[in-house]
Amino acid sequence: MKSNFRFRVGIFDASRPALLLACLLLPWNTQAAKSAPTFAADVAPILFEKCASCHNPEGIGPMPLLDYADVKPWAGLISYKVQAREMPPWHLDKTTGIQNYKNDISLSDEQIATIVAWAESGSPEGDPSALPPMPALPNGAQWQMAELLGPPDFVVKAPPYTIAANAQDQWWVRNTPFEGLIDEPRYVRATELKGSYPLGVKVLHHGHATLTSQDADGLRVSGPVGRQGVGKSGDLFAEGTGMLIHPSGQITWNLHYFPIAQEVRNEQAEAAVWLYPEGYKPDFETRGEQFFAADTGPGGLWAGDLLLPPHTIKSQQGVRVLNRPALITSFRPHMHMRGRAQSLEAVYPDGRREMLARVDKYNHSWQISYKFDDDAAPLLPKGTMLMITSTWDNTADNPNNPDPRQWVVFGQRGVDEMSHLWLGITYLTDAQFERLSAERRGRLTAQNGP
Structure with a gap:
C-alpha cells in the first residue's frame, strides 16, 4: 500500500531571509x-x-x-x-x-x-x-576693531614691498617717522595691524609695528602700535588700561611674509590706533604685548645657544623673574617649523608652582594669541618666576619638518628656529595688585560661594 505522505522538495530562495531581515x-x-x-x-x-x-x-x-x-x-x-x-x-x-x-x-x-x-x-x-542665518563675515578691507570702537583715530602705513611668487618666506624691516598725528601724549585703547587688501592680507603671516619715542624726561620708551599674526586679532586693552604714546618718534616695521602663487606688488601693511579721549588717564598703564625669550642667554632675540642636531628632539628653558606684580592677559607662543610645544609656568615666591598655559600641538602656520578670561588671567605677585619651556622636534615624525637631516640654528626664516613668546602684560604697583586680588576674590566668592 502506498503512503499518501509525500515529502516536497522546495527551492531555497536566498532573497527571503534578506527580505525578512530588511522588514x-x-x-x-x-x-x-x-x-x-x-x-x-x-x-x-x-x-x-x-x-x-x-x-x-x-x-x-x-x-x-x-x-x-x-x-x-x-x-x-x-x-x-x-x-x-x-x-x-x-x-x-x-x-x-x-x-x-x-x-x-x-x-x-x-x-x-x-x-x-x-x-x-x-x-x-x-x-x-x-539652516541658521548666514554668518556675518569679516571683510579684509575693513578694520575689525571698528565694529566695536568705530573708525580708528589714525592709521600709519609701512613702505611698499613686493613679495615674489612661490619664493621663500621674506622679512621686511624698515623705519618710518611718526610725526603730526597727535599733538600731545595720549593713551591708546586698541591697535590693529593688517596687510593691504586684497592680496596683502593673504601673504602677511605675522608682523610688528613698534613706536619708539622719548618721554618728558628724555628716556627712550617703546610700545606696539600693531601686532599681527595668522589667527590673531587686534589688541584691545581692558577698560581702564591704556598705553601712553608721545607725539613724535619712529615706527619700526618688522613684517614676515609667506609668498603665494602670484606676485604681490607694492604691499603696504597698515596699523590702526584707537585712542582714549583727550585728557583721560587710565587706572592702569601697559606697554602692550611684550617679548619674553626662552633661552639661556641674556634674554635677547639673538640667542646664540639654539642648536638642533638632525633627527633629534630638544627642549630648552628660560626663567624671568618679575620685579613687580603683574597681570597677564594673553599668551602667544612663537617658534618655527620644528616647534612642537611651549609652556608658561609660574613659580611663586612661596615655592608653589602652577602651569599657566601650554601648547602641545604647536603649528607655525598659526600665530594665535590665547586671551585669558578676566577672572582666569594670571595675577602674579612680585618675585614670581616665569618658566618658559620650548620643545622642538627635528625628526621625520614632525609633519611640519621640511628636512630632518638638517642642523637647525636660530634665524628669521621659517626653516630656521626661534624660541620666545609674547605676553599681554600689565605691571602693577603693590596697591594695585592688592586691589585687583581683593576684587577678584569677591567676584569668585559671589559666584561660587564662600
Whole structure:
C-alpha cells in the first residue's frame, strides 16, 4: 500500500531571509535616519560659528564652508580634522593649565561627535529651511576693531614691498617717522595691524609695528602700535588700561611674509590706533604685548645657544623673574617649523608652582594669541618666576619638518628656529595688585560661594 505522505522538495530562495531581515530592521533604520545629524540642522550651526570666518571666498581657508554644496565633498576630511583637533586651530593642551579663554574657538566633544556622526551617516543635507542665518563675515578691507570702537583715530602705513611668487618666506624691516598725528601724549585703547587688501592680507603671516619715542624726561620708551599674526586679532586693552604714546618718534616695521602663487606688488601693511579721549588717564598703564625669550642667554632675540642636531628632539628653558606684580592677559607662543610645544609656568615666591598655559600641538602656520578670561588671567605677585619651556622636534615624525637631516640654528626664516613668546602684560604697583586680588576674590566668592 502506498503512503499518501509525500515529502516536497522546495527551492531555497536566498532573497527571503534578506527580505525578512530588511522588514525587521525597517523601523530601526527609519528611526536611525531620523536621528542622524543633518547639515542644515546640526552641522551648519557649528561651521558657521567656528569655521566660516576663515572658510569663505575671501578668507584664508582653502575652501569655503558656507553651504551644503561646498561642504559635502569635504565631509570625510572635516571629520578627520576635527577628531584630530587640528581644526579649528586651537593648540592648547587641554589637560593642564588655564582653560578659560575669551577667544576659544575649539570644538566641544559633543560638537565633534555631531560632525563625525554626520559624516559616517552619509552626510545628509536635511531640511534646508532648518539652516541658521548666514554668518556675518569679516571683510579684509575693513578694520575689525571698528565694529566695536568705530573708525580708528589714525592709521600709519609701512613702505611698499613686493613679495615674489612661490619664493621663500621674506622679512621686511624698515623705519618710518611718526610725526603730526597727535599733538600731545595720549593713551591708546586698541591697535590693529593688517596687510593691504586684497592680496596683502593673504601673504602677511605675522608682523610688528613698534613706536619708539622719548618721554618728558628724555628716556627712550617703546610700545606696539600693531601686532599681527595668522589667527590673531587686534589688541584691545581692558577698560581702564591704556598705553601712553608721545607725539613724535619712529615706527619700526618688522613684517614676515609667506609668498603665494602670484606676485604681490607694492604691499603696504597698515596699523590702526584707537585712542582714549583727550585728557583721560587710565587706572592702569601697559606697554602692550611684550617679548619674553626662552633661552639661556641674556634674554635677547639673538640667542646664540639654539642648536638642533638632525633627527633629534630638544627642549630648552628660560626663567624671568618679575620685579613687580603683574597681570597677564594673553599668551602667544612663537617658534618655527620644528616647534612642537611651549609652556608658561609660574613659580611663586612661596615655592608653589602652577602651569599657566601650554601648547602641545604647536603649528607655525598659526600665530594665535590665547586671551585669558578676566577672572582666569594670571595675577602674579612680585618675585614670581616665569618658566618658559620650548620643545622642538627635528625628526621625520614632525609633519611640519621640511628636512630632518638638517642642523637647525636660530634665524628669521621659517626653516630656521626661534624660541620666545609674547605676553599681554600689565605691571602693577603693590596697591594695585592688592586691589585687583581683593576684587577678584569677591567676584569668585559671589559666584561660587564662600
